[in-house]
Amino acid sequence: MKLRRRRGAGGDALDATFDIALVLKGLDGLLELAGGVLLLAFSPASIDALARRLTTHELSQDPHDFWARHLLHLTGDLHKTQVFGAVYLLTHGAVKLAIVVGLLRRERWAYPVAFVFLGGFVVYQVYRLTYAPSVGLALLTAFDLFIIWLTWREYRRTRHRALVP
Numbered sequence: 116m117k118l119r120r121r122r123g124a125g126g127d128a129l130d131a132t133f134d135i136a137l138v139l140k141g142l143d144g145l146l147e148l149a150g151g152v153l154l155l156a157f158s159p160a161s162i163d164a165l166a167r168r169l170t171t172h173e174l175s176q177d178p179h180d181f182w183a184r185h186l187l188h189l190t191g192d193l194h195k196t197q198v199f200g201a202v203y204l205l206t207h208g209a210v211k212l213a214i215v216v217g218l219l220r221r222e223r224w225a226y227p228v229a230f231v232f233l234g235g236f237v238v239y240q241v242y243r244l245t246y247a248p249s250v251g252l253a254l255l256t257a258f259d260l261f262i263i264w265l266t267w268r269e270y271r272r273t274r275h276r277a278l279v280p
Contacts, residue, residue: 141215147208154201
């Protein structure tokens with residue numbers, strides 16, 4: 116993948132932050148793709164058994180361990196939502212990767228597409244937060260809002276550069 120460089124001096128800290136945030140969002144997309152594939156490849160029972168093996172030692176030391184208990188709760192209910200979760204992760208990850216590649220290459224089409232999809236993800240995440248509060252989802256939503264702001268800033272700059280001869 117060939118990245119397009121910005122014109123002018125080396126840019127500022129927000130330019131670097133934009134690129135770093137995009138790389139993190141791309142890694143998130145890759146993890147979602149991998150998670151979707153794993154959900155389709157393994158049965159809910161085998162995923163639950165793995166989670167139990169991974170948390171047995173921790174729960175023997177601390178039966179109220181936050182992370183271990185939440186992991187077991189998540190995998191215990193997996194049979195109800197496995198296909199939906201896999202499709203969600205696969206499409207979400209693929210869309211994120213396409214947007215990230217487009218934005219890193221400074222493709223003009225990628226900016227409005229990013230606003231629509233990331234904005235849609237944020238709306239859905241806020242909706243989820245209203246009935247199932249989660250610190251992780253709240254942090255992800257804040258990160259997505261930050262990326263939308265950085266993308267808007269970069270889009271305005273690229274539009275301005277395109278208009279100035």
